[in-house]
Amino acid sequence: MPELTNPRAERVKAVRALAGRSARLRAGRFVVEGPQAVREAVAVGGVRVHDVYVTEQSAQRYPEIVRGAQDRGIRVHTGSAEVLDAMSADAQEVVAVADLLESSLDDVLGAAPRLLAVLAHVRDPGNAGTVVRASDAAGADAALLTSESVDVHNPKVVRSTAGSLFHLPVVTGLDLAGAVDRLRSAGLSILAADGTGEHDLDDLLDVAGAAPAGVPDLAAPTAWVFGNEAWGLRDEDRALADAVVRVPIRGRAESLNLATAATVCLYASSRAQRPARP
Template structure:
């Protein structure tokens, strides 16, 4: 931390020292070089990776999981992690060519949620889908072109089932080849004139719909 940051965060510095964490003072120039932000706060920490094995995430019989497939924007990915955390999801899985959860912008967009719930990564999306099914999760694609929507699924009681929501990139969504490998697809009903919802908003609506149904079942 810089001298200015140390003055602003004295309790934090004392706690770190009490926990045996090495604290080093650096110059403002060094802090700027270590930080990825335009206006760094003067605090830099070295942490262990947050991701855990996929098998570990699914071993605990999860009821609600968010799967990111091909999401390359770190801000979107981090925001979905934040949403999943808020909705009480059991885990977030980064599948296929999805951004690294340790990306600085992804971590910042999560506002700390990457430390609150299990994060797993898997290079092969098919491995993720098979593992989720084996864990008793129903794979549901969030697809703006789906025939059924959340309202219909809710009325049928489908949202009470243990679910792994699969979200694609904001620009392209999920490929048809991926949607075809999942159990079903649902869209968020749009009652107004908006063409679509962004990824984080759609994820919030879907995850909260499942969370509410599961809690009220």
């Protein structure tokens, strides 16, 4: 295709508009920014990518993205640096447009999950994206977001996942109380992460797989509930959990960043659930 050279062209404006939620909903598509995220979007067969945009320089720098897109029949457009910058100033001259991702709680529960991350009222895009990435890295089966949480297709969320958004199911728009009921009915223990928790995460790791009665067992199928960045979990949200767990702080830090605490909790469960070594 001819090189795109006009940063004010309608195609360029349409791609840039996908940074806004209303435009994403109208189009049913979202923008993927940066080589890592685009590489993963192109590589995962279940993601429908319509277009990839690169400059001549970024095409030479990331030839695997261009080859991967062409192998899947995805249209690859070359544009000037000004055009790619107009589409997204944060994309390092690599942009893609894909259909909105859709996963359902029915599908997640149908796969008999053992580890889930539930984001309740998480509104910071960077934190939400990092928790999705941590969920992927820890081997969680899915990430679930309540309706009060940030839009997972927000460009900042997508960038923060570093491609993990395309690796595991991410279910959005959930009612927390209703979701917790379904998760518990499916056999998952509901643990709320909160600094005021009665259970210490390290103590739970010490007894994982042989926890006494009344003590959460990290080796059991678990859904971790994480709250808002500023105020944590509301009282009514903590009350939904089977237990409230705190991450121990041994230094002088007042608290942990939400995404950091979530990563620690998810990895604790991942370690407790790993198969016994021969």
